[in-house]
Amino acid sequence: MKRLFQFIFLLCMAASTITAQEKKAYTLEDVIPGGSNYFNLTPKNMSGLQWWGDVCVRTEVEEILSVNTKSGKTSTLVTLKEINDALQQNETTKEFKPLRTLTSASLPYAGRKEVVFRHNHHMIGYDFATKQITLCLNLNERAANFDFCKENSSVAYTVGNDLYVSAPQKGNKPINPILAICPNENGYASGPSIVYGQSVHRNEFGIMKGTFWSPKGNYLAFYRMDQTMVTDYPQVNTSTRIATLEPDKYPMAGMTSHKVTVGVYDMRSEKTVYLQAGDPTDRYFTNISWAPDEKTVYVIELNRDQNHAQLVSYDVASGKKLEVLYEEKHPKYVEPQHPLIFLPWDQSKFIYQSQRDGFNHLYLMDTQTKMYGDTQQGKDGESTYNEYRKTTPLTEGNWLVQDVLGFNTDKKEIIIGSTEISPLQTNIFSLNVKNGKRTLIGAEDGMHRAQLSASGTYVIDNFTSASVPRIVSILPTNGKKGVELFTATDPMIEGYKLPEITIGTIKAADGETDLYYRLIKPVDFDPNKKYPAIIYVYGGPHAQMIHNTRFYDARGWDLYMAQQGYVMLTVDSRGSDNRGIKFENCTFRQLGTEEMKDQVEGAKFLQSLPYVDGNKIGVHGWSFGGFMTTNLMLTYPDLFKVGVAGGPVIDWQFYEVMYGERYMDTPQTNPEGYKEANLRNKAGNLKGRLQIIIGGTDPTCVPQHSYTFLRACIEAGTHPDFFVYPEDGHNMMGRDRVHLHEHITRYFNDFLK
Known part of the structure; x- marks a missing residue:
């Protein structure tokens, strides 16, 4: 009888083991964003990784850690308690509520032990060497579209449709003229139809923001969008007892569009100069870029038909148009989506991106060597272009460059993301500017999202594929093996x-x-x-x-x-x-x-x-x-x-x-x-x-x-x-x-x- 009970017990245990191993069905709550169990069933990630110069750091709730690029081992740099103690001891911040998390903090200054974060409607800096609050910029409680400049420790931001800069020792300064002391009934000081410091042209042409700091932080370029001539589309809010009209500015195809101008604000004189581009009604102003010496600002201007793009330079001091450096036409459309990127080791040369040869590729333009600008045919068979500066293709082929992450200055390399291996993937490569040689960084498989260190020596690589839920690594940009920080499973x-x-x-x-x-x-x-x-x-x-x-x-x-x-x-x-x-x-x-x-x-x-x-x-x-x-x-x-x-x-x-x-x-x-x-x-x-x-x-x-x-x-x-x-x-x-x-x-x- 005892053996019979043991046999029955073993059968029950085996049955329960089989049941436990059976895989379940899933519900919409499991697989749809917003579902109660969705985030529990996605592969985990290693959040908060960023570069502090060439030091990898991780921001967590209670502390900020440094991560060794060779071993992956971590050590504490600063704790939440340290910062809250400093906030309580500082005369300006002592009444602030305690900071709850460091996950959104950054360390923007290579070589300086300073953490920057937003808290209590302020931009705050904390030096973890001296344990002192070093920066405290007052921001409006309705501030949005923050753009922090590490070169001058200032922040540009918008309130409604108005643009402000908050700078050390200067406080908050409005950039655009404020037409009323108090906001009007629509919540804007300068009216709902004039917009400063926000993205324009409905976020087309790669435009995702409206402010652009100069390389040394002496100037702020910004968009000004006049929508007074644009038709109101009558959206209706039905949540009020009597439905409320809340119109959108919506220019439909073939109708009158908004007018965009580009302003340049001088941080020292506190005056604004607008680029003298002429009538802004027939063009789109895209991909604003700065020369390294801050004397010139560049804009890629696109006609209303979107089939003729010109790279135009403007004088910063006067706003006067200087010259056209490059232009491109296509019988269908040209779509510039990337600003210029100057070489850090040769500030007379910049990278321009174009689809003129059929795929988005990189072209090196020399500002010092002028060309006659003869019309040439693109390899796609339809594009034509005129080069008014010496131009050298850096990449070519039936694949496209998706992103430029930055540079390895010592090796004179560009770090790019591309579809060279497959159009179903993004892989990271180092590209030698002199000989065009490309070196794969990381696995050949899958999609790679990468952050480049200040010197371009390492990347933080976040890698996923159909067979790999997630691997987060620090990889050297010479193509050699790095260190894995995190490997996820798929629930x-x-x-x-x-x-x-x-x-x-x-x-x-x-x-x-x-x-x-x-x-x-x-x-x-x-x-x-x-x-x-x-x-x-x-x-x-x-x-x-x-x-x-x-x-x-x-x-x-x-x-x-x-x-x-x-x-x-x-x-x-x-x-x-x-x-x-x-x-x-x-x-x-x-x-x-x-x-x-x-x-x-x-x-x-x-x-x-x-x-x-x-x-x-x-x-x-x-x-x-x-x-x-x-x-x-x-x-x-x-x-x-x-x-x-x-x-x-x-x-x-x-x-x-x-x-x-x-x-x-x-x-x-x-x-x-x-x-x-x-x-x-x-x-x-x-x-x-x-x-x-x-x-x-x-x-x-x-x-x-x-x-x-x-x-x-x-x-x-x-x-x-x-x-x-x-x-x-x-x-x-x-x-x-x-x-x-x-x-x-x-x-x-x-x-x-």
């Missing part, structure tokens, strides 16, 4: 039953171009079954949906739908990113046409798979993907049976000037292209089930797109479904995002499964 892989994910290529509709696809089979895949399939689509410029990262960039919803029993496919069609200018601009003046043909090739690929039910193919996408989803449902109604379109563009004449005119020209100059891409004209073609979902105050694809489409469907007798997230913008965040994906899932389960 999803360890604890949950996941689908099979593969990538491959299919031919584009042109029969020649290879397109990358990602295919996800259902969880517990049975090759003898027939499954419904969904294409998740974007398809537009500046986006790529497939990379060599975790799950090949598949989103949590894609994985969830595979668990629900769907085959999931994504194709990076022509028009998308990182494949060169011809791959992207084949869609010019006809957005949707070529991209849809390629997505149809993806649908045909699905139909060729024996386990896919070819009569049950759905499509889903957001923004440009919403435009594609709606277009596919209306143009190929017998192929696509169910679609969910989020925040869709319906009519490109309702979209904004900069993006819309780059890819479509204006409605006045391209009426046929706008007509073909106007989905209201196809409203009567709808056969399947189409749901449109928008944010109620979307400032990117304004609600008018979807409202006018609904009216067209009513008049055509077709019946799309419609859902609005009140007061949400172009994307749903937090809990709304979980609800959104519950809603999308239910729609496909109701009508496609």
Whole structure:
């Protein structure tokens, strides 16, 4: 009897072990950002790493650590308690609440033991050698768009639409004229239509900020944007008892745009000079750059048609235009996105980035050697350019430079990120300026995000791939092996039953171009079954949906739908990113046409798979993907049976000037292209089930797109479904995002499964 009980006990233990080892199913709460368990199931990261000159440091809640570049061992530099003690002992800061965390602190001064952080509406510096507060700049409680300059220990920031500088011994100074002592009813001192110190041109052309410190900190260049002539788009806030009008300044394609000028503020004289660029209504002012001697400021100016770019220099003291150093034309569009970068060992030369040879590459320009500027043909066969300074290509080939991290001055090398190994990856290389030799830094596999040390000797490399959840390392830039600081595991892989994910290529509709696809089979895949399939689509410029990262960039919803029993496919069609200018601009003046043909090739690929039910193919996408989803449902109604379109563009004449005119020209100059891409004209073609979902105050694809489409469907007798997230913008965040994906899932389960 005893043996029988022991046998039964062992069986129970074995059964419980098997049960414990069984992998679980996941929910939307597990895989969607905003879900209650989402962050517990993503690979951990080693946050707070940065460079203090050539010393690697890590900022944590309670302390800042130095990290040995050879061994990875850590030692404490400064503690939160030390800083709070110093704050209490300082006359200015003694009434401040205690600082709670050091995670956002920085050590900007190589060789100086000083920590800088924002606290209690102040910018504060603490010297951990003398244990004294060294800097305390007062900032407005509504301050935003902070831009700290380590050369002068000052910070530029905005309050509403006004620009200020806070400097040691000088306090806060307004840069723009303040028209009222108190803010007006809109919260702005200088009015809602004049904007200082913020990004302009709707963040196109690589513009992500509005202030630009000079190399020595003696000047601040800034954008001034006049929107008084721009039409107000009437957004409505429905959360108030009586709905409130809260308009956006929104220049639609072909309409009057804002005026931008560039100011230069002198920190010593406290006076501003504006660049004398002439009439600002016909141009975009992009990629502001400083000469190392601070005597010249450079701007890449782009005409309204976006097919002619000029690199222009201006005199800082007077604002006068000096000369054009380089210009580039393209019959479709030129898109400058990168400021000049001067060589630290030769301040007469700078790096210019261009797609004139088909891919974004680096060109070294010599400011001291003038050229006649004869017109030359780019290797892409369409670009033409004029060099008024001696120019030497530094990189070339059918791959592109994605980023310039900085320099190794001693070795005269540039550290870059590029797609040289694969367009699905970003790898880090050192590039020798003299001979063009490139040396790989880190693993050949995957995506690498790197921070370069001050001397360019080391990088902090954050590496992920489809097979590596995360490895964080310190690597020497000579290509040799470094030290691993952190290796992550993937909780999803360890604890949950996941689908099979593969990538491959299919031919584009042109029969020649290879397109990358990602295919996800259902969880517990049975090759003898027939499954419904969904294409998740974007398809537009500046986006790529497939990379060599975790799950090949598949989103949590894609994985969830595979668990629900769907085959999931994504194709990076022509028009998308990182494949060169011809791959992207084949869609010019006809957005949707070529991209849809390629997505149809993806649908045909699905139909060729024996386990896919070819009569049950759905499509889903957001923004440009919403435009594609709606277009596919209306143009190929017998192929696509169910679609969910989020925040869709319906009519490109309702979209904004900069993006819309780059890819479509204006409605006045391209009426046929706008007509073909106007989905209201196809409203009567709808056969399947189409749901449109928008944010109620979307400032990117304004609600008018979807409202006018609904009216067209009513008049055509077709019946799309419609859902609005009140007061949400172009994307749903937090809990709304979980609800959104519950809603999308239910729609496909109701009508496609």
